[in-house]
Amino acid sequence: xxxxxxxxxxxxxxxxxxxxxxxxxxxxxxxxxxxxxxxxxxxxxxxxxxxxxxxxxxxxxxxxxxxxxxxxxxxxxxxxxxxxxxxxxxxxxxxxxxxxxxxxxxxxxxxxxxxxxxxxxxxxxxxxxxxxxxxxxxxxxxxxxxxxxxxxxxxxxxxxxxxxxxxxxxxxxxxxxxxxxxxxxxxxxxxxxxxxxxxxxxxxxxxxxxxxxxxxxxxxxxxxxxxxxxxxxxxxxxxxxxxxxxxxxxxxxxxxx
Numbered sequence: 001x002x003x004x005x006x007x008x009x010x011x012x013x014x015x016x017x018x019x020x021x022x023x024x025x026x027x028x029x030x031x032x033x034x035x036x037x038x039x040x041x042x043x044x045x046x047x048x049x050x051x052x053x054x055x056x057x058x059x060x061x062x063x064x065x066x067x068x069x070x071x072x073x074x075x076x077x078x079x080x081x082x083x084x085x086x087x088x089x090x091x092x093x094x095x096x097x098x099x100x101x102x103x104x105x106x107x108x109x110x111x112x113x114x115x116x117x118x119x120x121x122x123x124x125x126x127x128x129x130x131x132x133x134x135x136x137x138x139x140x141x142x143x144x145x146x147x148x149x150x151x152x153x154x155x156x157x158x159x160x161x162x163x164x165x166x167x168x169x170x171x172x173x174x175x176x177x178x179x180x181x182x183x184x185x186x187x188x189x190x191x192x193x194x195x196x197x198x199x200x201x202x203x204x205x206x207x208x209x210x211x212x213x214x215x216x217x218x219x220x221x222x223x224x225x226x227x228x229x230x231x232x233x234x235x236x237x238x239x240x241x242x243x244x245x246x247x248x249x250x251x252x253x254x255x256x257x
Contacts, residue, residue: 006031006081007031009081010085013037015185016205017208019046021083022046031076035055036059038058043055055067055068059084073122080128080130085177086111087153088149091149105152113159120172123172129172131163131172135178137178141233141247157178175212175222180202180225182203196254197250201226
């Protein structure tokens with residue numbers, strides 16, 4: 001997919017990766033961009049800077065996603081690319097509050113489901129459409145110190161795989177964006193614990209956006225801004241016990257230290 005002359009929706013577009021994607025899509029000549037975020041003021045600022053439309057809302061609620069798609073369609077026409085980028089990171093393990101687990105499920109998983117429900121009928125009717133889902137390397141490997149995030153990002157990857165397999169023959173493309181550390185508000189200098197580990201190889205949101213442009217043009221399912229993630233996946237599947245031992249070592253060093 002080339003972004004030029006396309007209609008694009010980006011959730012979580014007020015900051016971080018989402019903001020970088022919106023700005024990059026604008027520079028690539030998108031026909032129309034809709035910036036969505038629960039931070040309505042932030043979304044409006046990003047939209048104003050690129051001539052886009054801002055739509056505040058909670059993508060963990062289906063009615064808000066339906067409204068987002070309706071506004072985008074009425075503003076620019078059929079949606080070519082829907083970027084389910086918004087996510088939350090709730091820390092803790094099995095003991096984490098039910099509210100943290102539910103929030104993680106709603107935002108990190110169900111938002112993708114709601115987006116697919118809202119845009120797939122039109123895309124299938126046209127025989128063309130693209131879904132980009134930000135799932136994190138944590139959805140392919142794991143994220144130390146945060147079970148709700150790790151588990152729900154695994155679910156997001158699984159849903160993206162299912163969509164790709166099920167709807168390919170109907171002209172639907174799916175990409176799964178899985179970065180490791182990215183220098184955003186969620187991972188700033190001075191971060192301790194697992195964040196300190198991620199900072200060692202962290203890249204900018206703009207670098208992620210560049211990888212997305214390249215991945216969309218190649219129509220790759222896995223978009224991996226950190227190329228080493230592919231090696232980690234191969235290590236995991238080729239020697240699961242060895243991979244678990246290595247991850248336990250990192251747990252002891254960065255989480256339990």
